[in-house]
Amino acid sequence: xxxxxxxxxxxxxxxxxxxxxxxxxxxxxxxxxxxxxxxxxxxxxxxxxxxxxxxxxxxxxxxxxxxxxxxxxxxxxxxxxxxxxxxxxxxxxxxxxxxxxxxxxxxxxxxxxxxx
Amino acid sequence: xxxxxxxxxxxxxxxxxxxxxxxxxxxxxxxxxxxxxxxxxxxxxxxxxxxxxxxxxxxxxxxxxxxxxxxxxxxxxxxxxxxxxxxxxxxxxxxxxxxxxxxxxxxxxx
Numbered sequence: 001x002x003x004x005x006x007x008x009x010x011x012x013x014x015x016x017x018x019x020x021x022x023x024x025x026x027x028x029x030x031x032x033x034x035x036x037x038x039x040x041x042x043x044x045x046x047x048x049x050x051x052x053x054x055x056x057x058x059x060x061x062x063x064x065x066x067x068x069x070x071x072x073x074x075x076x077x078x079x080x081x082x083x084x085x086x087x088x089x090x091x092x093x094x095x096x097x098x099x100x101x102x103x104x105x106x107x108x109x110x111x112x113x114x115x116x
Numbered sequence: 117x118x119x120x121x122x123x124x125x126x127x128x129x130x131x132x133x134x135x136x137x138x139x140x141x142x143x144x145x146x147x148x149x150x151x152x153x154x155x156x157x158x159x160x161x162x163x164x165x166x167x168x169x170x171x172x173x174x175x176x177x178x179x180x181x182x183x184x185x186x187x188x189x190x191x192x193x194x195x196x197x198x199x200x201x202x203x204x205x206x207x208x209x210x211x212x213x214x215x216x217x218x219x220x221x222x223x224x225x226x
Contacts, residue, residue, distance in 0.1 A: 041218060042120075042204060042217055043159075043206075043214075045213055045215070048212055050212060056212070059215070099211075102208060102211055104161040105149070105161065106161070107160070109158050110157075
């Protein structure tokens, strides 16, 4: 099994450009999420989804859009990139228990984005 | 605002020594997770603690959870170089939103 696959691994953008970070999982997980990791700040939740057609905002959603049309895919869109969005982005997925609680997260390898 | 605080942020320890990393959090959640991250790599799950008093052990690492004190500890026994990494704790407040600590960067010196 591939687990959680993110593309691209590296990307350089100019301010104002748009792009999409792709995330796919093959574990049939209902829960998927996007995080950004910045030095000294741990990981911060951007957006998450508890199933196809359902998305919600996390701690730092501004400047990012998501959609969840299938169980497998959860792309993250930057509509107009800003230097403050320079970061390492991680996609993560998890199963959900019968009570709706989410289990441990399985992470992709990360995407390093630089905005000039 | 939910806060997850780890200490120390940086830890340099000699091989063979014991040490503890602390994770304090401000929510009433009883679900806490520990992850490991090697430099330039992704995060991998170490422990899942789902109730007060939970204790999990894997090799030289042992994690515990005290929900009344809102405290989790990651204890390292007889450290070896392979344990050098950054360790994160994370709290799941609503069943959908994970909040991570800032991480503890551990370096084990021969």
